[in-house]
Amino acid sequence: MSVTTGERKESASCPMDFILRMLMGPWTTYILYNLKTHGPQRFGELKRRVQGISAKMLTERLRTLEGAGLVRRDYEATIPPKVTYSLTQRGHELDEVMGTLAEIGTRWEAEDAARRAVRAAELKAAE
Amino acid sequence: MSVTTGERKESASCPMDFILRMLMGPWTTYILYNLKTHGPQRFGELKRRVQGISAKMLTERLRTLEGAGLVRRDYEATIPPKVTYSLTQRGHELDEVMGTLAEIGTRWEAEDAARRAVRAAELKAAE
DNA sequence: GCTAGTAGGTACGGATTCGTAACCAACGAG
DNA sequence: CTCGTTGGTTACGAATCCGTACCTACTAGC
Known part of the structure; x- marks a missing residue:
C-alpha cells in the first residue's frame, strides 16, 4: 500500500481510508501532535522534537500534510531561510x-x- | 514502518500510533466496516464482500485484528470447516x-x- | 475420477518504502 | 578562506510489503 501517495488502485467508497492514509505514514501522528501541542514551529525545531526522524522523512511528511491541507508552510526567504509550519483549520478539525x-x-x-x-x-x- | 506487526523500534509515548497501526494496514477499515454493518460473517462471505482482497491478506489482517482483540474468530471443526468472524466489544468501541x-x-x-x-x-x- | 468449495498456509518476486549519507546554496563569523 | 547554519534534495540500498500462484485436507456432487 502506498501510505504516502494516497490511493493505490481504487479507494472506492471508503472515506476513512483516505483520512487514515493521511494520519498514518510513519511519523505523521508525532508531527501533528507536536504542531498541536507546541504550536507553529520551524523545520529544525520540529525535527529536534520528533526524535529520530530524518530530514528526508520530515520533509516528505510535511509536504504530504501540506498537500492535504492539514498543515501550512510559511517560507521567509531570509538568509538562512526560515520556514514555519503550523496546523491549518482543517488540521485542527x-x-x-x-x-x-x-x-x-x-x-x-x-x-x-x-x-x-x-x-x-x-x-x-x-x- | 511495519503496519502489520506493530511497532518497529519504539512506539514510545504515542498511543495513537498503536491504534492507527491497527486501523491502517491496507484492507483493515473495509474489514471492520463490513463486520460492523453486516454483522458476524464467515471467511468466504467476508472475502467476497471486501472486493479484491486476497485470501492471504484477509487471513493476515484478521489474525492481526484478532491479536489486538478487535475481532473474534469462532471455529467449528465441521467438514467443511466453518469459521465465523465478528467484532468484539473492543471492536465496537x-x-x-x-x-x-x-x-x-x-x-x-x-x-x-x-x-x-x-x-x-x-x-x-x-x- | 474430476471438479468445486471451505479455510487457509507457503514460496516467490516485483514494487514500494524508508533510512543513511552525501550534496547544495547563501551568507556571517572567525 | 574555511566552517557552520538553515532547509532542504538526491542517490543508493536494504528491508518490507503484498499480490500471484500453488499447496493442504476433506467431502459432496456428477
Whole structure:
C-alpha cells in the first residue's frame, strides 16, 4: 500500500481510508501532535522534537500534510531561510478525533497491561 | 514502518500510533466496516464482500485484528470447516471514532470536489 | 475420477518504502 | 578562506510489503 501517495488502485467508497492514509505514514501522528501541542514551529525545531526522524522523512511528511491541507508552510526567504509550519483549520478539525483515539489507545494499553499482570500473577500462583 | 506487526523500534509515548497501526494496514477499515454493518460473517462471505482482497491478506489482517482483540474468530471443526468472524466489544468501541472519521473524510472530499469545480469554472471563464 | 468449495498456509518476486549519507546554496563569523 | 547554519534534495540500498500462484485436507456432487 502506498501510505504516502494516497490511493493505490481504487479507494472506492471508503472515506476513512483516505483520512487514515493521511494520519498514518510513519511519523505523521508525532508531527501533528507536536504542531498541536507546541504550536507553529520551524523545520529544525520540529525535527529536534520528533526524535529520530530524518530530514528526508520530515520533509516528505510535511509536504504530504501540506498537500492535504492539514498543515501550512510559511517560507521567509531570509538568509538562512526560515520556514514555519503550523496546523491549518482543517488540521485542527482532527483535534477531537485524535484526542478520542489517544484516549482509547491509552485505555487499551492500560487494560492490556492489567490483563498481563493478572495472567502473570496466575502463573506465579500456579507454580 | 511495519503496519502489520506493530511497532518497529519504539512506539514510545504515542498511543495513537498503536491504534492507527491497527486501523491502517491496507484492507483493515473495509474489514471492520463490513463486520460492523453486516454483522458476524464467515471467511468466504467476508472475502467476497471486501472486493479484491486476497485470501492471504484477509487471513493476515484478521489474525492481526484478532491479536489486538478487535475481532473474534469462532471455529467449528465441521467438514467443511466453518469459521465465523465478528467484532468484539473492543471492536465496537471504535464505532464512534470510525463514524467521525468517515464523516470528516466525506466532508473533506466534498469540499475538495467543490473547490476543484470552482477552480475549473474560473479557468474556463478566464479563457 | 474430476471438479468445486471451505479455510487457509507457503514460496516467490516485483514494487514500494524508508533510512543513511552525501550534496547544495547563501551568507556571517572567525 | 574555511566552517557552520538553515532547509532542504538526491542517490543508493536494504528491508518490507503484498499480490500471484500453488499447496493442504476433506467431502459432496456428477
